[in-house]
Amino acid sequence: MANIKDIAKLANVSVSTVSRVLNNHSYVSEEKRKVIMEAIDRLDYSRNMNAVQLLKGKTNVIAVMLPFINHPYFTRLVEGISVEALKVNYQLMLCQTNYNTEAEMKVLEMLKMKQIDGMIICSKHIDLNQIEAYTRYGPIVACQDVGQSRVSSVFSDHYKSFQCGIRYLINKGHRYIGLCLARNQGDNSQMRRKAYTDELASIGEPIRDEWIFHQTYRIEDGVEVLRNLLELNSRPTAMMVTSDQAAAGIIMEARKNNIRVPEDLAIIGFDNQPIAEVFDLTTIENQLPEMGAIAFQIGYDQITRKKEQPENRELEYRLIERATV
Amino acid sequence: MANIKDIAKLANVSVSTVSRVLNNHSYVSEEKRKVIMEAIDRLDYSRNMNAVQLLKGKTNVIAVMLPFINHPYFTRLVEGISVEALKVNYQLMLCQTNYNTEAEMKVLEMLKMKQIDGMIICSKHIDLNQIEAYTRYGPIVACQDVGQSRVSSVFSDHYKSFQCGIRYLINKGHRYIGLCLARNQGDNSQMRRKAYTDELASIGEPIRDEWIFHQTYRIEDGVEVLRNLLELNSRPTAMMVTSDQAAAGIIMEARKNNIRVPEDLAIIGFDNQPIAEVFDLTTIENQLPEMGAIAFQIGYDQITRKKEQPENRELEYRLIERATV
DNA sequence: CTGTTAGCGCTTTCAG
DNA sequence: CTGAAAGCGCTAACAG
Numbered sequence: 001m002a003n004i005k006d007i008a009k010l011a012n013v014s015v016s017t018v019s020r021v022l023n024n025h026s027y028v029s030e031e032k033r034k035v036i037m038e039a040i041d042r043l044d045y046s047r048n049m050n051a052v053q054l055l056k057g058k059t060n061v062i063a064v065m066l067p068f069i070n071h072p073y074f075t076r077l078v079e080g081i082s083v084e085a086l087k088v089n090y091q092l093m094l095c096q097t098n099y100n101t102e103a104e105m106k107v108l109e110m111l112k113m114k115q116i117d118g119m120i121i122c123s124k125h126i127d128l129n130q131i132e133a134y135t136r137y138g139p140i141v142a143c144q145d146v147g148q149s150r151v152s153s154v155f156s157d158h159y160k161s162f163q164c165g166i167r168y169l170i171n172k173g174h175r176y177i178g179l180c181l182a183r184n185q186g187d188n189s190q191m192r193r194k195a196y197t198d199e200l201a202s203i204g205e206p207i208r209d210e211w212i213f214h215q216t217y218r219i220e221d222g223v224e225v226l227r228n229l230l231e232l233n234s235r236p237t238a239m240m241v242t243s244d245q246a247a248a249g250i251i252m253e254a255r256k257n258n259i260r261v262p263e264d265l266a267i268i269g270f271d272n273q274p275i276a277e278v279f280d281l282t283t284i285e286n287q288l289p290e291m292g293a294i295a296f297q298i299g300y301d302q303i304t305r306k307k308e309q310p311e312n313r314e315l316e317y318r319l320i321e322r323a324t325v
Numbered sequence: 326m327a328n329i330k331d332i333a334k335l336a337n338v339s340v341s342t343v344s345r346v347l348n349n350h351s352y353v354s355e356e357k358r359k360v361i362m363e364a365i366d367r368l369d370y371s372r373n374m375n376a377v378q379l380l381k382g383k384t385n386v387i388a389v390m391l392p393f394i395n396h397p398y399f400t401r402l403v404e405g406i407s408v409e410a411l412k413v414n415y416q417l418m419l420c421q422t423n424y425n426t427e428a429e430m431k432v433l434e435m436l437k438m439k440q441i442d443g444m445i446i447c448s449k450h451i452d453l454n455q456i457e458a459y460t461r462y463g464p465i466v467a468c469q470d471v472g473q474s475r476v477s478s479v480f481s482d483h484y485k486s487f488q489c490g491i492r493y494l495i496n497k498g499h500r501y502i503g504l505c506l507a508r509n510q511g512d513n514s515q516m517r518r519k520a521y522t523d524e525l526a527s528i529g530e531p532i533r534d535e536w537i538f539h540q541t542y543r544i545e546d547g548v549e550v551l552r553n554l555l556e557l558n559s560r561p562t563a564m565m566v567t568s569d570q571a572a573a574g575i576i577m578e579a580r581k582n583n584i585r586v587p588e589d590l591a592i593i594g595f596d597n598q599p600i601a602e603v604f605d606l607t608t609i610e611n612q613l614p615e616m617g618a619i620a621f622q623i624g625y626d627q628i629t630r631k632k633e634q635p636e637n638r639e640l641e642y643r644l645i646e647r648a649t650v
Numbered sequence: 651c652t653g654t655t656a657g658c659g660c661t662t663t664c665a666g
Numbered sequence: 667c668t669g670a671a672a673g674c675g676c677t678a679a680c681a682g
Contacts, residue, residue, distance in 0.1 A: 001439075003659055014669040019661055027667065049438040050379035051659035055674050059375065061418070069394070070404045079395045082421045086428070091435075093386070094419040096407045103411070110416075113374040114326075219603045252603055278544045278577055328675055339653040344677055352651065376675035380658050 002043035010039040063093040066122035080292025099125040139302035161317040162195035178211035178236035222249020238266035280323040327368035335364040391447035405617025424450040464627035486642040487520035503536035503561035547574020563591035605648040
């Protein structure tokens with residue numbers, strides 16, 4: 001591959017002049033510019049970005065850390081990030097971690113090794129303070145509440161939104177309410193569980209472990225949940241479900257088993273994914289694409305304007321009333 | 326940020342010795358190694374990967390070009406790629422193009438500029454020969470049939486698989502068959518349309534434009550399709566649908582309108598996504614994750630073993646009989 | 651086993 | 667307006 005020297009030689013100019021036309025820096029005589037362009041064409045030359053990046057100490061790449069890409073929650077977040085990144089000519093490094101500690105640390109290390117200019121955490125397993133230690137190498141923004149921290153964040157309050165959903169069920173007369181969570185120990189899941197236990201306590205209902213399900217992400221998981229429900233002697237009359245996908249699965253399987261929704265079983269989903277509309281599912285809107293977009297902007301601002309301060313932005317949630325409660 | 330020179334100085338050794346311990350090259354006395362490690366610790370040093378990449382002419386990054394991430398088709402493909410990439414310590418650059426020519430060319434340019442070692446094309450808009458011109462800069466593998474070409478590929482035969490699906494419908498007694506396609510002019514779509522027209526011709530049925538739908542990717546699109554169908558005077562008795570999502574939408578909306586599936590309307594989906602199982606949808610299995618995995622392996626082989634030859638691998642498809650035909 | 655040194659390919663002062 | 671030269675941070679061939 002030809003390099004800038006070859007071009008300079010062929011065009012009979014210095015490398016700096018070549019660099020100038022490459023970058024549209026200052027003025028270069030039309031004549032030389034032409035000769036240089038021809039040389040570039042002749043030798044099929046392109047800049048080697050690795051050299052540029054080394055010199056500039058900047059890569060125009062931002063990493064997106066997520067456990068798996070195969071879920072609409074993350075997919076919509078990434079969509080939001082991607083749209084903003086495109087506007088300012090940034091590339092996305094997709095880092096799938098499976099919530100594996102080593103894989104997550106590797107992303108952090110990439111920041112330290114200057115492979116990326118910043119990173120967005122969609123969901124994580126490692127501790128916040130492990131992450132904080134890396135903010136000195138570049139902006140890190142999390143799509144979840146991180147409290148007071150050197151890590152920036154965009155998030156919606158999962159305690160309040162779950163509280164809102166459960167109160168809605170209670171107001172509709174439900175006392176026997178089940179819960180579907182994603183991870184057991186995830187930060188968001190913990191908030192959600194707390195909202196659940198607090199609200200049930202407020203109406204004097206006990207927590208029944210057999211009404212709480214974990215790892216419910218996909219339609220299939222919802223199907224499974226309903227099957228489990230069928231086995232129980234006493235069943236909840238309503239379910240608060242962390243994912244619209246899982247909620248849809250519950251509805252599908254409920255129909256098969258002649259369980260009427262919402263008469264026999266009321267359901268609230270989460271995220272207001274497109275599938276929620278199709279299923280006429282009452283759900284909680286979370287502004288996922290906006291969250292991704294804002295996450296990128298916060299990171300980008302810190303990269304460019306050197307806005308040192310971490311930024312924390314809370315997004316609104318909204319209960320969307322449809323036909324499943 | 327400290328660099329390798331700082332470490333060398335602090336540890337009272339040469340940079341090459343530092344480099345040796347960094348890379349576990351040849352032997353370094355235990356004593357020096359220790360001092361060096363301490364210096365690294367003290368100065369919180371990490372290699373600058375940009376320098377390494379410049380020197381080696383290799384980035385350990387592979388780009389994934391796709392129109393949008395927000396669809397299970399691509400998501401599962403990426404999942405397959407990602408799993409393989411992880412195994413050999415490669416990173417994924419996610420390049421969302423929206424089928425926009427400029428965006429697609431930018432990915433190709435990244436290859437030329439050595440920002441990436443290779444690329445996988447999940448779906449594209451630009452012409453094959455534009456892409457071929459870039460194979461000299463690194464391996465390019467497409468997840469679709471590219472015929473004889475310098476571009477590698479993994480694909481399943483969309484002509485044959487659609488033919489298979491439509492014949493299945495015909496054998497079940499259907500003559501009035503509609504079609505849902507993704508893009509109008511996409512390479513795969515053209516094959517699918519041809520299979521459709523050929524098969525209808527074989528039973529002497531005319532092509533009815535109002536039975537052919539485009540841009541049907543998501544559940545909502547399927548809902549829309551059925552609504553359109555309802556407006557028609559004469560309706561098909563069966564639909565061959567490019568996406569399981571769209572098929573699910575059709576089924577949902579059919580139920581709402583008391584159209585029985587399969588009695589009034591038979592449906593075949595495509596891809597055998599998890600949703601197909603939940604909807605008990607007859608569909609065509611395409612091995613998407615495998616396709617992604619193999620695409621990566623082919624690219625990786627060319628990067629490492631310098632296997633110059635482009636490789637073309639055809640995957641099997643399989644009709645999965647369930648309850649919607 | 652260790653150090654010296656020549657680059658990888660580019661940008662950017664600093665002179666002219 | 668243009669060129670020379672000094673690096674960005676690292677690796678590896680070569681010499682000891």
